[in-house]
Amino acid sequence: MVVLAKGELEQIALPAAQPPLAHVRAVDLSAAPGPGRAAAARALVTACEEQGFCKVTGHGVPPELVRAVEAAAAEFFALPQADKEAAAGRPLGYGSKRIGVSGDLGWIEYLMLGVTPAGALPAASFASWTLPCAADAVAASLSEPPCPLRDLLEEYAAAVRRMACGVLELMAEGLGVAPADALSRLVSDAESDSMLRVNHYPPRPELQGRLLTGFGEHTDPQIISLLRSNGTSGLEICARDGSWAAVPPDPDAFFVNVADALQVLTNGRFRSVRHRVVVSSERPRVSMIFFGGPPMGERLAPLRQLLGDGGRSRYRDFTWKEYKSSTHKGRLAADRLCSFEN
């Protein structure tokens, strides 16, 4: 259970106002080659340009696997707090209420795992802005007997990574970018710096009708995030005009976030979506997010074909490592990309 002191609760309490429902485009990843796939590629590009957000169906991730991971995660979050704290880094990183290192709080507890195409990553990947657990303990844990939740999460991460690559290939097609793996190679690379996060938002406590921030507003730093949730509402996205809209839950589809690095790779044609989670439900919300990131040393620069007539990049040269370390410094809501603009 997430326990917040009264002062902390005040920090994350929001006025009780529900924004309108978002219209979320659906893209069928299983569309047959030909006109169907071309239409799906166009719909994906339009959604990424307009909202930086959409949902995908026909994704090929087995529903039984999703249910098994969710059930194992729910069992983990139901453990006594002391056991969860003790499990931090054995082999998963557990955290509660604190998001990052700059004082952001939320009505949330979570597990965070670094994943490579070959499986779980040791300590280095845990030096993430979202992971306050002890990296040494994580490294030590990898030699321990297998843990069913970890094994399930690894299987799940492999399936979602394949989907992420499929989405990125469809995007390249829609953008008219060659080769076909111009984007997906960054996430399928053996050195890809990808993460998996499982969030648990306990039911809203009685707070005189007020709502709580589960996860404060932010953009995801990587290339692409693929999110699935257990059908409980709470996710909200911000439009270009700054207005918020609530995402209707869909337990069968995966939601796609354009993240910061993809905004750079497309020279700003796609925008990374600002999003947040507001806890308004009496039901717990469980969400699982795969963050597909590039290798640490990858230079983030717009794809040549997307530079436009002037051939000018909107961003200065930087590596993913540089950008990732910038995310460790500021507040969750900071607009980090602006300091990398030309």
Ligand SMILES: O=C(O)CCC(=O)C(=O)O
């Ligand atoms: O839990 C959710 O639905 C979204 C959480 C999120 O935005 C994140 O973990 O980056």
Ligand SMILES: [Fe+2]
């Ligand atoms: Fe996010």
